[in-house]
Amino acid sequence: MTSVQENRIKIITFIILLGTSLFALADIVLDLKEDVPFTHLVHEAALWLFSMVGAFYQFRIIKWQNHEMRSYQKRIHDLDQLNANLKKEQENFEKKISHLSNEFLNHIDEQFNKxxxxxxxxxxxxxxxxxxxxxxxxxxxxxxxxxxxxxxxxxxxxxxxxxxxxxxxxxxxxxxxxxxxxx
Incomplete structure (x- = not known):
């Protein structure tokens, strides 16, 4: 499973938990207007509380992952920049070495001619x-x-x-x- 798919599942889970929480809260409000047993209200309040905690927890995970992803992308960008700089330095070094090598070979050839x-x-x-x-x-x-x-x-x-x-x-x-x- 890719990270995009995992992220979608987390967002869907968050939406489901938030939706469940809102429906549970609405049901509690409606049940308060009617004469329902106290245990029923406690069960619905527990459902509301657990779904809110789950939604909050899922939201925090998504937020943390987005932060990590941005940090990871910045590191990749920095490494790409460093890689480009190193490649440029390597090319400059290779040009310089090639030039010096040619000069040295010319010097050797001059001596061989002498x-x-x-x-x-x-x-x-x-x-x-x-x-x-x-x-x-x-x-x-x-x-x-x-x-x-x-x-x-x-x-x-x-x-x-x-x-x-x-x-x-x-x-x-x-x-x-x-x-x-x-x-």
Whole structure:
């Protein structure tokens, strides 16, 4: 059962209880004009009282649920707004990271050109910097692992670096030099 259906049932129950209460009150007023036994009046007064209490209670439930629904809708609106703001921040962050990444890749490519790397050596050097193994690089390039090792040796020779760690550190040092170190 949906909340709309439940709310309708509560409203209908309230109307029935209120109607019963009003009819009981009208019957009491009419019975007071006639000579009816006191016990009959007590029964009708009890019916009137219980139906009024039930109607009041049902009214309070409906009012409380409406308040909760408005509060819930406000929270949803606030969360939607927060989500939209976070999405915008994420897009801005991704644009900034993409821009910085492209700048850094351009910087790496400039350095590779200074070292006179071939196109293949540039690809292998980037994969080495990313931390891929010789076997992974060979698989990606569709070549033999020994060929990749020979090209890696050429890369280290042309760059005058001692190996993969020094190659990665060369560019990491550039990044760290641009950033402020914690005090």
């Amino acid at each position: 070292w006179t790397f071939s196109r293949g050596e540039k690809e292998i050097a980037l994969l080495l910097i990313k931390g891929l193994s010789m076997k992974e690089i060979a698989d990606i390039r569709g070549s033999n692992e020994n060929t990749v090792r020979q090209q890696a040796s050429q890369i280290y020779k042309k760059s005058s670096l001692g190996g993969r760690m020094e190659l990665s550190a060369f560019f990491l040092d550039d990044l760290l030099a641009l950033s402020k170190l914690p005090q």
